[in-house]
Amino acid sequence: MxxxxxxxxxxxxxxxxxxxxxxxxxxxxxxxxxxxxxxxxxxxxxxxxxxxxxxxxxxxxxxxxxxxxxxxKYYIYNKPYTKEAYHKAIGEMQLSTWDGITRAREKTHAFWLNFPSRFMQGVKNVNVSGEYIMNSKNVSHGYLIKGGEDCKYVQYMLVPSNKNCYDHTVWGANNELSYENSVCGLGTYLLKFCFDCWPDVKNLEYSMLCKSSSDLFGCVGLRKKQYCILNKQYSESQYKELVSQIKKHMNEKPYIDTGGREYRYGEFFPIELSPYGYNNTMAQEHFPLTKEKAVSEGYGWVAVEGGKYNITVRAGDLPEIRDSASAKVVEEIIECMECKKPYRIIPQEYAFLESEKMPLPRKCVDCRHTERIAQRNEVQLHHRQCMCAGEQSEKDVYQNTDKHFHGADHCPNEFETSYGANQATIVYCEQCYQTEVV
Structure with a gap:
């Protein structure tokens, strides 16, 4: 086995x-x-x-x-229990109730702060900075990267390999020589300023939704094409000559948006042309802006108007799932305890919660999603010094269990980390962290 x-x-x-x-x-x-x-x-x-x-x-x-x-086995907050005492203590936590699981979550998060965290999350890396990076080499300012090499300012590239990429967001998979692209991968080579182009695409610029093609400029939705500009076919010589002329014209006559921002060759598509509102994209999750700030910087903003529903129960009045009356919750329109918007619990969700002995959610799906992603480390990096102060962490929160290379002196190591100085997390460098946990 x-x-x-x-x-x-x-x-x-x-x-x-x-x-x-x-x-x-x-x-x-x-x-x-x-x-x-x-x-x-x-x-x-x-x-x-x-x-x-x-x-x-x-x-x-x-x-x-x-x-x-x-x-x-049988430990709670690092304290040993017998098997019987362990199960009794877990039962007393009442983890099947909303209050019980809320108390346990808050206590657990506070408990974690008593121990050092590694300055970044990652495994099998060489010379990288960022967060959630695996099996990579020479990656700077990466976030959620797997199999990256010689990359900078890249995010969400979790399918290797990704080589020589700069300002690339989402995907990957045999992705090489990528500059300012989004959602491109699966055999991509020498793409610039493209969106959603895949698979097997090569030497594309300012193109969208193109597949199995090469040598395209300003094209949309083409399949198995070569030497096209604005979806029009040209010979190889015509293509190269026209592309050169277009790039020159883009620099001489830049696009100017409604806010007076100039876009020349070498910039991604103007943000005012995006069909999405800033508040409806992942950008809002990582870099939240108010509507006023987003609009002032040239981003769109889409007002989301939900349907009108008559609230039948407030989240705070929901029964616990062990209550026989809780099964009727699938018929209710519930008011979220956080944002006050209506939400429902469908029968399949109720059945899952019941089988796992979990409490009914008191918050809508959007608020729950916001809470989940808030647990991720951030994209932004901060220059910090290791918080190991010798035999203990700074402010004496954590007592080291072994001797460190710097002895009784403060660790001199510095690094880029997603943990800001305003956070309560104890941040250790690689050497100090390994000394404590290995």
């Missing part, structure tokens, strides 16, 4: 372990499983595989002290 689970895990993660002594291999595997669980979002197959691995490890007879330390 362990071998099968290991094969599945390595298949999904692309990691290979060398053949070592059986016990050492199990220790390495356990450490890897724990690290993996902390740093990546797992799909269902991989989660089941890891659960199988942990089950096998826990069943080992006469495990070493090192393995025992990794696979602790």
């Amino acid at each position: 362990l071998k099968k689970a290991l094969i599945v895990t390595l298949f999904f993660t692309g990691v290979a372990f060398s053949q070592t002594e059986e016990e050492q291999t199990k220790i390495l595997l356990a450490e890897y499983v724990i690290q993996l669980d902390r740093t990546v979002r797992l799909n269902m197959d991989l989660t089941e595989s890891i659960n199988a691995i942990v089950t096998e490890l826990q069943a080992i007879e006469n495990p070493s002290e090192e393995l025992i330390a990794i696979l602790k």
Whole structure:
């Protein structure tokens, strides 16, 4: 079973372990499983595989002290319990109720602040800065990147490989020489100022929704085409000559938007041409703006008018799901306790909550989404110094468990991190963090 689970895990993660002594291999595997669980979002197959691995490890007879330390059981906030006491304490938390799970969430988040966090989330990287970066090299200011190399100002490129990219947002997958593109990938090469062009596209500029094409300029929706400008076919020589003339004209006669902003060759499409409102995009999640600020900077803003509904119950008056009357909640129009907008709980959602013994949500789906993404580390980076002050963290919040390379002096290491100075998180550099957790 362990071998099968290991094969599945390595298949999904692309990691290979060398053949070592059986016990050492199990220790390495356990450490890897724990690290993996902390740093990546797992799909269902991989989660089941890891659960199988942990089950096998826990069943080992006469495990070493090192393995025992990794696979602790029945702990709550780092305090050991017997099996019976553990289940009793969990029951007393009333995690199936809204108040209970809210208290537990707040206590857990506060508890986490007592321990140092690594300055960035990432594994198997060389010379990178940013957040949530994996298997990458020479990546600067990256966010949610996998398999990146020689890239800067890139985000949401989670499908490798991505090489020599600058200002690229979303996707990837055999993506090379990309400059100021969005949602392009799956075999892309030398794209500039493009949107949603894939797969197998090469040497495209200012194009959208084009597929399996090359040498396009200002085209939309073309398939298997070459040497086209504004969707019109040209010979190779005509194409090159006209493109050169167009670029010159774009610099001599720039596009000027309603706010007086000039756009010459080398800039992405003018923001006022976007069909989306700023408040309806991921930009608002990462860089929130008020309507007034967004409009003043040239972005659109789309007023979202929901339907008119008669509220039948306020979120604060919802019953707990263990109450037999709670099943009728699927018939209610509920007022969100946060934004006061109406929302519903559909039968499928209720059935899931009931099976998992989870409380009915008191907030609408939009507010819940906002809370979830707020738990991610931010895109913005801050220049910080390691908060290890010698034998303890700054302000004596955390006491180190081992000697660090800098002795009793403050750690001199500096780095770029998504944790701002105004946050309560204890931020350690790689060396200090590894000393504490490995």
